[in-house]
Amino acid sequence: MxxxxxxxxxxxxxxxxxxxxxxxxxxxxxxxxxxxxxxxxxxxxxxxxxxxxxGHCHPHVVKAIQKQAAELIFYSNVSYNSARARAVKKLLEMAGEPYYQAFLVNSGSEANENALKLARAITGRKEIISFSGSFHGRSYGSLSSTGIPKYANYLNTPVPMHRILPAEAVAEAVSEETAAVLVEPIQSMGGMKEIPLDCLSQIQKECQQHGALLIFDEIQTGVARTGSFLYSGLVNIHPEMVTLAKGIASGFPAGALLVTKELAKNVKNGDLGSTFGGGPLACATMEATLEVIDKExxxxxxxxxxxxxxxxxxxxxxxxxxxxxxxxxxxxxxxxxxxxxxxxxxxxxxxxxxxxxxxxxxxxxxxxxxxxxxxxxxxxxxxxx
Ligand SMILES: Cc1ncc(COP(=O)(O)O)c(C=O)c1O
Structure with a gap:
């Protein structure tokens, strides 16, 4: 050939x-x-x-992309957009309580980056704890949280105040200094290792006691993949923030950071931003994807x-x-x-x-x-x- x-x-x-x-x-x-x-x-x-x-090129998703592309490919978050309004409603309905609002982005790394930023801004603290064996992305904060040396070692200067610990050492390390614990609850790239549920519960308890936030990176576990819309729902542990991407729009670049009502109250105009995040084409694709997940x-x-x-x-x-x-x-x-x-x-x-x-x-x-x-x-x- x-x-x-x-x-x-x-x-x-x-x-x-x-x-x-x-x-x-x-x-x-x-x-x-x-x-x-x-x-x-x-x-x-x-x-x-x-x-x-x-699946590849699901007809309902393809149709939604074609329809939206002919109407409006893009306008940023400075205007309201009906595809966006419908997509965030559907996303939050499927995620369920306690998630209240979403910040829309373009990738998993970007979702994690915003979660980490928000955690530091809201708590006024700097320390981020994550797990050995985890993968969180390739941007600076997400890579500084990644516990797979092959990737993390690429940074000769990780973001300061990131600690990567073995799962069993995380709960006890949470303190008044900790802004957030970032968890990939099934470490996919790390070899499909599930973080034990008692370990997750203990970490949540320590976070609550010390005023630290819990973030689940559900970029792989989320959006129905583990047999629940969110893995956190399956295991009945509800972190303050959940990050999603991968399957959320069937392959159109999109991601989301979901936050609880308590947290949403602390976010104000101008705190977060993304030119392309929440664009009409991404949102129409996301809505169609969620509809397929629901209907089928x-x-x-x-x-x-x-x-x-x-x-x-x-x-x-x-x-x-x-x-x-x-x-x-x-x-x-x-x-x-x-x-x-x-x-x-x-x-x-x-x-x-x-x-x-x-x-x-x-x-x-x-x-x-x-x-x-x-x-x-x-x-x-x-x-x-
Ligand atoms: C668990 C997890 N978090 C974050 C990411 C980063 O997502 P992206 O490549 O969309 O930035 C990935 C990508 O493989 C992932 O598997």
Missing amino acids: QIADDLKSLEDRYQLQTYGKFPFFIDKGAGCYVYDEEGNKYLDFYGAHAVAST QLIENASLMGDYLKENLSSIDGIEEVRGRGLLLGVKVREPKTAKELQTGLLKQRILAGSSMDPQVLRMMPPLIITRREADLFVEAVKAI
Whole structure:
């Protein structure tokens, strides 16, 4: 394929080389599948980086984008906009109590950055505590909170007053100096490790006692992926702030910071801002995504399919453990095999899955629309390997 080879060399020549890539183009997608330049079909259990919540090019989402693009592509937050009004209403309705208002942004890092900024501004304190093994993004504050050395070490000077501690040391470290504790409740990139619930409850208790704020980074766990609209709702721990992105708009760049009423009272005109955050096209896409999640009962589907995958994968020889919740799952491969070998074997069978920082753990973040058919295809492919 001469044309494809030429285009590949163009991308390699002109894009800064910061990513390892699949060795083919993905220029087309539909539902749970994507297609390469030769028309080969791949089952997407990587979910376009945990983003394709409603699948690729869901007709309701595509229609909403086309309609909004023809009406108004962009106007900033200095004007009211009906797509924005509808999107924030739907988002807050689905998030439920205690979340009261949202600040709309363009990415996960930006959502975390604003959460951290707000925490420091509201408490008047500086210390931010986060967890070893967590990933929070690539901007300065979010990277300074990231507990995976491979990423965090890139900063030779992290933002001051950020402390990264092992999960079991966090609760006891919270003090009158602490502005916030930032938690990725299932550490996805870190190897799909769940922070134990008693640890989360203890941290919340300490935060409440010391006047520190609790922030859940639900950029991967949120928006229905773990079988609840928010993971915090599933585990019944309600932090003051929750950050969302990834699947919130089916792949259109968007994110949100949700805050409680108590917190919202402390935010005033001019405190936060973002030119593109909450743009009409992003909001129309977000609203359509949330409508699909609601109407097609994708919260329930994520939970059912997650349990089905867990059960069927766990019984395969060579799989030590399947961890995570809903459709945010990690398959731990028994040594001496590695997750990389499993990922390569799956790719040969035209199935995409993700790696993690743990060489034994392969990640699955498929679209929330998968059926038993796709789950069975995945399970059979793993068995064959
Ligand atoms: C848990 C978590 N937080 C934050 C981020 C950063 O999001 P973004 O890449 O949209 O800035 C990611 C991205 O992978 C993530 O998985």
